[in-house]
Amino acid sequence: MTTLLWILPLVPVAFGLAMLGVRDRRLFHALDLASASATGVLVVIVARTVMRDGSLRAAGVFAADAVTVVFLGLIALLGLATAIYTIGWMRREVAGGDIEERRLPAYFALVQAFLATMLVTVLADNLGVLWIAMEGTTITSALLVGFRRDRYGLEAAWKYIIVTTIGISFGLFGTVLVYAATAHALGGAAAGAMNFTTIAAMAHRLDPGIVRIGFIFVIVGYGTKAGLAPMHMWLPDAHSQAPSPVSALLSGALIKCALFGIIRFHTIARGACGPAFSGRLLLLFGLVSVVVATPFILTQRDLKRLLGYHSVEHVGIVALGLGIGGPVGTYAAFLHILNHGVTKALVFFVAGDALGRYGSRDMGRIRGFLRAAPFAGTFLMLGAFSLAGMPPFSIFVSELLVLRAGIAAGRYVTIAIFLAMVVVIFAGLIHHAGKMAFGEPDEAVRRGGEALSGVLAMGLLAAVMLLLGLTVPPGLDRILTRATEVTLGS
Amino acid sequence: MSPELATRLIDALGALLLFTMILILAAGQLYRAIYAVAAQSVLIALAGAVLGATTHNLDLWIVAGITLLVKAIALPWLLLRVIRRVGIRREIEPVVPITATLAIAGGIVVLAFHLSSSLGAVRQAITGNALPVGIALTLMGVLVMMSRREALTQMVGLFASENGIFFTAMAVSQGMPLIIEIGVVLDVILGALVMGVMVLRVRSSVDADIAELDRLRG
Numbered sequence: 194m195t196t197l198l199w200i201l202p203l204v205p206v207a208f209g210l211a212m213l214g215v216r217d218r219r220l221f222h223a224l225d226l227a228s229a230s231a232t233g234v235l236v237v238i239v240a241r242t243v244m245r246d247g248s249l250r251a252a253g254v255f256a257a258d259a260v261t262v263v264f265l266g267l268i269a270l271l272g273l274a275t276a277i278y279t280i281g282w283m284r285r286e287v288a289g290g291d292i293e294e295r296r297l298p299a300y301f302a303l304v305q306a307f308l309a310t311m312l313v314t315v316l317a318d319n320l321g322v323l324w325i326a327m328e329g330t331t332i333t334s335a336l337l338v339g340f341r342r343d344r345y346g347l348e349a350a351w352k353y354i355i356v357t358t359i360g361i362s363f364g365l366f367g368t369v370l371v372y373a374a375t376a377h378a379l380g381g382a383a384a385g386a387m388n389f390t391t392i393a394a395m396a397h398r399l400d401p402g403i404v405r406i407g408f409i410f411v412i413v414g415y416g417t418k419a420g421l422a423p424m425h426m427w428l429p430d431a432h433s434q435a436p437s438p439v440s441a442l443l444s445g446a447l448i449k450c451a452l453f454g455i456i457r458f459h460t461i462a463r464g465a466c467g468p469a470f471s472g473r474l475l476l477l478f479g480l481v482s483v484v485v486a487t488p489f490i491l492t493q494r495d496l497k498r499l500l501g502y503h504s505v506e507h508v509g510i511v512a513l514g515l516g517i518g519g520p521v522g523t524y525a526a527f528l529h530i531l532n533h534g535v536t537k538a539l540v541f542f543v544a545g546d547a548l549g550r551y552g553s554r555d556m557g558r559i560r561g562f563l564r565a566a567p568f569a570g571t572f573l574m575l576g577a578f579s580l581a582g583m584p585p586f587s588i589f590v591s592e593l594l595v596l597r598a599g600i601a602a603g604r605y606v607t608i609a610i611f612l613a614m615v616v617v618i619f620a621g622l623i624h625h626a627g628k629m630a631f632g633e634p635d636e637a638v639r640r641g642g643e644a645l646s647g648v649l650a651m652g653l654l655a656a657v658m659l660l661l662g663l664t665v666p667p668g669l670d671r672i673l674t675r676a677t678e679v680t681l682g683s
Numbered sequence: 684m685s686p687e688l689a690t691r692l693i694d695a696l697g698a699l700l701l702f703t704m705i706l707i708l709a710a711g712q713l714y715r716a717i718y719a720v721a722a723q724s725v726l727i728a729l730a731g732a733v734l735g736a737t738t739h740n741l742d743l744w745i746v747a748g749i750t751l752l753v754k755a756i757a758l759p760w761l762l763l764r765v766i767r768r769v770g771i772r773r774e775i776e777p778v779v780p781i782t783a784t785l786a787i788a789g790g791i792v793v794l795a796f797h798l799s800s801s802l803g804a805v806r807q808a809i810t811g812n813a814l815p816v817g818i819a820l821t822l823m824g825v826l827v828m829m830s831r832r833e834a835l836t837q838m839v840g841l842f843a844s845e846n847g848i849f850f851t852a853m854a855v856s857q858g859m860p861l862i863i864e865i866g867v868v869l870d871v872i873l874g875a876l877v878m879g880v881m882v883l884r885v886r887s888s889v890d891a892d893i894a895e896l897d898r899l900r901g
Contacts, residue, residue: 321863328870332877339881344889348896351881355837358874359828362844365867366821369848373805373855387860402801430899 194242198255201235201265202312204228209305213298218287221301222280228305229273232312236262236269244671253388256318259675263527264315264453266672267534270657271445272308274650275438278542279304281644282438285549291341292436300340300436307333307442314450318388320368323454324361327418330447331357338435338443349427349434356427360417364454367410371461374403389457393682396464404465411458412474419451420508421478422485429489429501433554437545440497444504445538449530452511456680459515464682468518476516480607482509483614491621496544496554499625500537503580506618507533507588513611514595515680517602523677525594532579532587532661539654540576543569546647547629551638556625561634568643570630572651577626579658581619587661689737690811696730697816700850701792704823707843708784711775716839717762720846723820724754727846734810734853742861743853750849753868758842758875762835765879769886776894779830787830788823795819805855813854820847832894834882838875845871 208228215221240262243249248258257265286292292300310329317323331354339350368387375386378398385391392399417424428448432440455475462471486506493499507529514526544554546569551559563570579586592615599608660666665673703723710716731747734740777784795818799806806814824844828837845867852859859867885893 319863321859321866325863325866325870328867328874332870332873335877335881339884342884342888344891344896345899347881347885347889348893348899351834351878351885351893351896352899354874354878354881355828355841358841359825359844362821362825362841362848365848366818366851369852369855369859370802370805372859373852376856377805386856387863400805403805406798406802434899 194249195251197235197239197242198249198251198257198316201232201239202309202316204231204235205305205309205312209302209309212301212305215298215301218283218294218297221297222276222283225276225279225301225304226273228308229269229276232308233269233273236265239265240672244668244675248390250318250390253385254319254322255316256388256390257316258679259672260453260456260527260679261315262672263530263676264449265312267449267531268308268311268315268446271442271534271538274538274542274654275304275441277646277653278441278545278650279438280646282545282549282647284644286436289549296340300337303333303337303340304439304442307337307439311446311450315453318390320371320389320392320457321387323389323457324365324368327364327415327451327454328358328361330450331361331418334435334439334443334447337439338431340436340439341434346434349430353427353431356424357418360414360424362414363410363417364414367407367414367458370403370407370410371399371458374399374407374465389461392461393464396461396682399461399465401466404462405470408458408462408466408471409474412455412471412478415451415454415458416478419448419455420482420505421512422482422505422509425482425485425505428505429498432501432504433495433497437497437541437548440500440544441538441541444500444541445534448504448508449534452508452530455512456515460680460682472516472518474516475512476604476607479509479512479514479516480610482506482512483611487614487617490618493625494555494557496547496556496559496629497541499556500540500544503618503622504533504537506614507537510592510595510611513607514591514598517595517598517604517607518681519598519602520677520681521594521601522598523680524673525591525598527673527676528594528661528665529588529591532591532658535654535657535661536576536579536586536588539572539651539658540580542647542651542654543573543576546643547573556629559629560632561630561638563630565634565638566643568648569651572655573626574630575655575658577622579662581622582615583619585662587658590662590665684733684736686737689733692733693730693813694811696726696733697811697813697850700726700816700820700846704820704843705785705788707827707839708788708823709781711781713766713775713833713835714763716775716836717759720839720842721755721759723843723846724750727849728755730813730850730853731858734857738857740857742864743858745861746849746858746864749865749868753872754842754846758872761875761879762838765835765882769883775831775833775836777831784826784830787826791822791826792819795822802855807854807857810854813850817847817849817851817854820844820850823847834878834885834893838878841874842871
């Protein structure tokens, strides 16, 4: 069974290499779908094994526990939805001359490499491997962000690669400190001193002073990559300039992988310095993110930048959940990671359709979207309501859980600020979405002709979103509960 | 090599490392910063070799060799090649004046010594003052990346920062496990290649330097 953990990231690598030799567009999509399906099947098998045996380990490099399973599931689901969505999206991009046919092998292979690095990140047991894979996600996705090779895309890509690389070197620094603390406690650089399972099991023996400094470096470092304010400056640029399917993966899955790194170190810090220290830092960064994102969301004109800033807010909410802590807060954080990932990817798909139809990302010019594209328009409204936190959609549930945990923990000021921001953002978001959805589209707008693949991909994500809003299925509930226990170290 | 001699050598190398970092921060010409970071990488490799000879740790020798090949030779060569290919402006135009940067750098060194005193428990006796130097190098590399707009100067800052992390790792635990060090170096190489490609692409596609790209706001 442990070989599965090695095979899993190799699937996209193998398909990516195969794609380099392909010339036919249909074959690209076939391979893309095959890769996503194979990954999905393997993830289900890993999930079942982990839920049966508790965890799965491979040679001190890879390991899977319930936390891993949450992230694997998200990556696999978004990978599949993106593969489906790309079929129709790519047809229009190539027809419109936005992407040249000869660059397709590079595009598809890079997306596969990007998925592979994300899988390695969340499968890593060795914290060094975690770092290497995380930097790998930056390198592969930076090329995708700048794929259009226009002025804006290249600017966004450069900013992205430089800022996140700076950030991530802080993450490596923190990793080195925690490794040193472990090696010290073990009485020498023993094998496994860099492995999360080893470190977490002996966290109470680590020097709290060193782990504290290490955690500060890690939260600043991986927090940059996760888009926590005030290190979020690159995020709206990169997420808005990337091709829309890539935006969906960046906002939906990648920033969650950075949160995975933070969660791992959160567990270690809880063991070494008690729950208060890392929780308070997460609370602080979470609150700052929610507050900082709000004015930018209200005054935004660019549709995809709006979604980028909105991701900053939601990463902040996840950090709040983790920071408030306790079983409810942590559970809420995990649920929110899934809910936001699914919903944000859905809305980026819609944005990709709107961009193609209106030839503009300016929300002032997008009018009558419901008329121009009934399906995508409906998904826009559904997605916007969910993102804004309306019941009965999924994000409402996880936000409510964060609130409940906060009130139970007596964090009234935090909760009051959080609530105020959520209400303001709610109004702003519904206002923006309503203006785009209703009204009469201009003559020049391309009506009708919604790609079946696009509708399918959005439908898939919308179905998951609605389901999670109504109920958390028992199987998923068990995974989330187990992930909460692993994180809290109980 | 006796541990006392090793400690003295590593302390001396640490002082030289800080000196190269000052050279990078104060450089008014791009190629000077590149030579300074190459020299810094040579010093890091030397420190690795000294530590390897003292502790009889083969891994440290390998890391020293890789550092020499990749960071002292290959990456500076790549940077110089990019300069020649695109004929970028060679003068460094800092966002923050150089004197101010140097003052901040002084503060960073003090902070690093302060910070390392609270990390006392994991400090290896043999590496002397390597820990504060490593922290200072890492933070000053980040300072270079933040206070300069030119793409290549930012890359120099990145390499310096990575050097600092390597030195820190040596100071606290005789380096990270070999396989991880190799993986990190691979990431640095790949990252540098991608950044180099981007610099060339900005030149060829939009006919500008990366420093001139500043349209994304709000």
